[in-house]
Amino acid sequence: MAQSVPGPDTKTKLSDDYVRMVARDAFFWAWPIVNVHNRRVAFGGLPHPMLLGGVLPVGPANSLTMLTDYIDPAERAVACPNQDVVYGNGIVALDQSPVVLQVPDFGDRFWVVQVVDSRTDSIAELGSMYGTQAGFYLLVGPNWVGAVPPGIRRVFASQTGTGVVIPRVFREDTDEDLKAVQSVIGRIGLYPVAQFDGRVKLTDWRQVPAVPNAADSGGGETRWVPPETFLDSLPAALADAKPLPGESARYAQVLAVVDAAAHDAHLREVFEQAVAEADRELVEPLFEFRNYGRQLPHHWSTIANGACFGTDYFTRTAVAKSNIFVNKPNETQYFYQDLDRDGARLCGAGRYALTFAPGALPPVKGFWSLTLYNEHHFFEPNALGRYSVGTKSKSLRFAEDGSLTIHVQPQSPGAENEGNWLPAPSDGASAFSLYIRAYWPEPAAMDGRWTPPAVVRVE
Numbered sequence: 001m002a003q004s005v006p007g008p009d010t011k012t013k014l015s016d017d018y019v020r021m022v023a024r025d026a027f028f029w030a031w032p033i034v035n036v037h038n039r040r041v042a043f044g045g046l047p048h049p050m051l052l053g054g055v056l057p058v059g060p061a062n063s064l065t066m067l068t069d070y071i072d073p074a075e076r077a078v079a080c081p082n083q084d085v086v087y088g089n090g091i092v093a094l095d096q097s098p099v100v101l102q103v104p105d106f107g108d109r110f111w112v113v114q115v116v117d118s119r120t121d122s123i124a125e126l127g128s129m130y131g132t133q134a135g136f137y138l139l140v141g142p143n144w145v146g147a148v149p150p151g152i153r154r155v156f157a158s159q160t161g162t163g164v165v166i167p168r169v170f171r172e173d174t175d176e177d178l179k180a181v182q183s184v185i186g187r188i189g190l191y192p193v194a195q196f197d198g199r200v201k202l203t204d205w206r207q208v209p210a211v212p213n214a215a216d217s218g219g220g221e222t223r224w225v226p227p228e229t230f231l232d233s234l235p236a237a238l239a240d241a242k243p244l245p246g247e248s249a250r251y252a253q254v255l256a257v258v259d260a261a262a263h264d265a266h267l268r269e270v271f272e273q274a275v276a277e278a279d280r281e282l283v284e285p286l287f288e289f290r291n292y293g294r295q296l297p298h299h300w301s302t303i304a305n306g307a308c309f310g311t312d313y314f315t316r317t318a319v320a321k322s323n324i325f326v327n328k329p330n331e332t333q334y335f336y337q338d339l340d341r342d343g344a345r346l347c348g349a350g351r352y353a354l355t356f357a358p359g360a361l362p363p364v365k366g367f368w369s370l371t372l373y374n375e376h377h378f379f380e381p382n383a384l385g386r387y388s389v390g391t392k393s394k395s396l397r398f399a400e401d402g403s404l405t406i407h408v409q410p411q412s413p414g415a416e417n418e419g420n421w422l423p424a425p426s427d428g429a430s431a432f433s434l435y436i437r438a439y440w441p442e443p444a445a446m447d448g449r450w451t452p453p454a455v456v457r458v459e
Contacts, residue, residue, distance in 0.1 A: 094141030
């Protein structure tokens with residue numbers, strides 16, 4: 001008969017250095033889990049769907065709030081938003097109830113509904129690339145047992161009780177398409193299974209009220225994982241996200257140290273100092289795209305396991321820090337750039353050109369975009385109100401040979417090139433990053449046969 005393996009002795013005295021080591025390690029690998037947990041704490045108890053600060057779609061747990069247009073540039077809750085799609089957002093509490101996701105017929109319009117657990121791993125396949133049919137889908141929590149209501153097309157199970165649902169619906173940069181997309185997004189829904197009656201529920205998302213937001217992020221993303229509250233948040237976050245295979249010993253070690261620190265003022269001080277150092281030394285550097293990922297020609301980088309990180313703790317935390325809630329690679333492939341062709345940091349003092357050779361646009365079945373982010377990974381205000389270009393853009397002009405050059409600079413490149421202009425920060429000292437999204441990518445965009453062209457500084 002196999003004997004159980006003993007875990008940490010909870011009555012033993014712990015050394016400061018041991019507590020410090022465990023705290024730093026835990027802060028790094030649990031950072032995304034606590035991030036999502038804290039979003040649920042912040043929004044899950046709201047009374048109704050709303051636009052927080054007039055820009056952020058949030059609402060009570062097990063509900064959805066949709067935007068009706070591109071996200072507002074003032075949004076600061078999720079770094080690296082895009083202006084390619086109409087977003088929705090919902091926190092699910094599957095430990096409270098299974099939820100029904102209502103999917104309309106999108107026709108030939110690109111769409112994907114991302115559903116991730118608290119590890120930011122995808123738990124569902126819903127979108128154009130899957131040939132998903134209109135209808136009703138059920139999201140359930142771990143160990144759920146129950147009868148699937150008639151009319152449900154498919155059930156998706158999460159390994160955690162907490163999750164995030166993010167619909168993305170493509171729209172072109174025209175007033176006509178903005179009007180046309182309203183009837184489609186009005187048929188997207190998310191609600192507890194007890195409210196399911198087999199009938200499509202319609203919502204006019206234009207009626208969602210805007211409410212003030214007193215939080216001030218100082219220009220950067222909301223601090224979802226403050227080191228000073230990590231010790232108190234971690235037990236509940238890990239209780240919701242049960243250990244993956246092979247993680248039980250890691251969990252036991254961490255929770256033993258957390259319990260000791262919670263009952264000993266000195267060890268708490270050691271723990272909190274260690275996580276503050278880990279935040280500065282381990283996590284903060286991963287905000288810069290050039291510090292992680294698969295390295296590509298011309299200083300571009302990418303990832304191959306977005307939203308399916310498993311126990312790749314490094315990439316999961318790096319992505320959560322720099323651009324959380326990425327899609328799976330077969331849904332969207334991402335390419336990141338902080339540097340020009342010569343390895344110098346992109347900044348407002350420079351003028352840059354990005355030229356796609358004839359026939360060498362990002363290979364996609366859906367669409368592609370190039371977005372510029374400021375030093376905080378958010379949009380930089382500009383007179384054109386243009387933050388990305390790509391398939392959606394009607395202004396782009398190709399050269400006679402079929403090539404496409406995007407001009408990235410603070411000042412207009414001239415009337416003849418203004419349609420291909422992606423405005424950069426006007427402050428010469430301001431750093432910025434470029435970011436290519438290939439929605440529903442062809443295999444060449446995922447296996448390395450296609451990579452983005454160099455970002456050339458124009459003298």
